[in-house]
Amino acid sequence: MSQVVSQGACSKCGSSDAYTLYSDGHGWCYSCTTYFPAPRTIGNMKKQLDRICKPIVTKGGTIINPLPNDCSSVITGEPLRWLRKYGLTDSELYKNGVVYSPYREMLIFPSYDREGNLQMWQGRYFPPRNPKCYTEGDPANHLHIVHPPEGSETGLDSTIVLVEDPVSTLKVGRVIDALCLFGSHVSPKLVLRLKQLGYERVIIWLDFNKAKTSFKFRDKYAPLFNETRSVVTELDPKEYSTEEIKKYLTS
Numbered sequence: 001m002s003q004v005v006s007q008g009a010c011s012k013c014g015s016s017d018a019y020t021l022y023s024d025g026h027g028w029c030y031s032c033t034t035y036f037p038a039p040r041t042i043g044n045m046k047k048q049l050d051r052i053c054k055p056i057v058t059k060g061g062t063i064i065n066p067l068p069n070d071c072s073s074v075i076t077g078e079p080l081r082w083l084r085k086y087g088l089t090d091s092e093l094y095k096n097g098v099v100y101s102p103y104r105e106m107l108i109f110p111s112y113d114r115e116g117n118l119q120m121w122q123g124r125y126f127p128p129r130n131p132k133c134y135t136e137g138d139p140a141n142h143l144h145i146v147h148p149p150e151g152s153e154t155g156l157d158s159t160i161v162l163v164e165d166p167v168s169t170l171k172v173g174r175v176i177d178a179l180c181l182f183g184s185h186v187s188p189k190l191v192l193r194l195k196q197l198g199y200e201r202v203i204i205w206l207d208f209n210k211a212k213t214s215f216k217f218r219d220k221y222a223p224l225f226n227e228t229r230s231v232v233t234e235l236d237p238k239e240y241s242t243e244e245i246k247k248y249l250t251s
Helices: 042-052 077-085 090-095 166-172 188-196 208-224 242-250
Strands: 004-008 019-022 027-029 099-101 106-112 118-125 133-136 144-146 159-163 178-180 201-204 227-230
Touching: 077 106, 144 166, 159 166, 166 178, 166 242, 188 208, 201 208, 208 227
Parallel strands: 159 178, 159 201, 201 227
Antiparallel strands: 004 019, 019 027, 099 106, 106 118, 118 133, 144 178
């Protein structure tokens, strides 16, 4: 019989504590009564590993080192505790291809194009070291965008939020389109691509120590959009609940 493993936020309805993960991998939300199938079946893991092992040459001809060949969607120990601290669910991790390399001691966030080709990836070391992250590929040449579930409604149409790190992208992406900068630089090339995609409003939500950087880019790119604004909070975006994120983005 399955046992309760953890309880936390639901990625579909946003409830802060109604989602329950069971030991066989499936989840259930007692608020919106949504069933989440176990993502870590043998078939699902094989599909993910097939995608990981593809040769990697970007459309621009750039060759990117592939993910470590020992990557697995089974994440345990310190990396899993770190992810759970921010309320991420198994279904979110699998959907976004998050994997772990035991040899590299690295939690890896990959980024794919629409055809499923790997364009770049960023790994975070566990246990921590300096620097804490390693990035393969150029974030300026690829848009890593996370979209909210169908039916989400914030009243912010044609809007995208720029954040620094992959976990913040997943959290904000529950509510509205979110783009990971994999840092704090907002390049003109990236902004022009957002414009071409039809975004009319850009919200820049960087970490608190980058507030001045956020204001600089806000003012620089304001002429290109109907609205460009900064959100400055004491904590990183990933530290907030889904409801708190909605509040900050709509207030």
